[in-house]
Amino acid sequence: MPKQKQRVRTRSGFAEGDMTPMIDMTFQLIAFFMVLINFTEADQNERIRLPISELAQPPDEPLTDAITLQLTQEGTILLGGEEFSVEQLPVPLRRERQVLEATPGKSVARATIVIRADMRAKAGRVQEVILECQKTGFERFALRAKQAERRPG
């Protein structure tokens, strides 16, 4: 007579469901979210709505010594969690410059200023920010845009 599968019964007599598939699935979900979580959002701010460009592509390799300046619609600049006006900008920029100069192998001329400007910010403000950075010695700039969906054809 073939053996019949017996349900595992506890002392109280209740049948116990097999938890293994559920735990497997849950761990897989956790692994999925862990892999996709993006901690680089520290450089981003919800106040900034980037302009959209179909040519904007994520860089193949990270920019050298990137310093991210975020220009709001109101014309203020966010840098390292603090908010500055264009007139106040030289102070934190000089600080960044000192840090770069104190670090071996880094220089102001090689550093890249990444400008994440709001799409409604004034173009003149962006130029003023670039001008202030130039006065501090920065030469390389990158204007950031959000990648647009490409339509074929």
Place this chain on the structure above:
Amino acid sequence: MKVRHSDRNAEKVQLQMTPMIDIVFQLLVFFIMTFKIVSPEGDFNIRMPIGAPSEGLPDDELQIPPIKVRLTATGTGHLAEIRMGEKPLGRNFKALNQEVRQIVGGGAGPSIQDAAEVEIDADYGLQFEYVMNAITAVSGHVEGDRVVSLVEKIKFAPPRAGP
């Protein structure tokens, strides 16, 4: 004294799964709550050294003057007109792209393409998205899935006076 182990009466040690499942679900909830789909971003490089030549002067060995793109704004910061050199292009960035393609793209050769430079001269109050549209139009265009590059050297004209 010797203790005898009897397998007959041994009971299975049952692991308490509840705390582990609790923690696992808390982790899952944390990751779900913090998960945010971020659309990819890209950069347009602009090189503006301090000792850059003044407006209108060529700064390369091929002595090609920069292509001047003038963007004028309405009172509300929207685009009024695009001009390439003296040629009015309305508000059409595709027309700007076509003009740049005629200069740089159409069999001009890689040396011209490398040497070509665009100088963007925008009104102070113009919204930045129009400047980005102009940069996109002069930088290249998309053909199918391929990006065709045009001008890689882009700079800004000295800023115009604010309001």
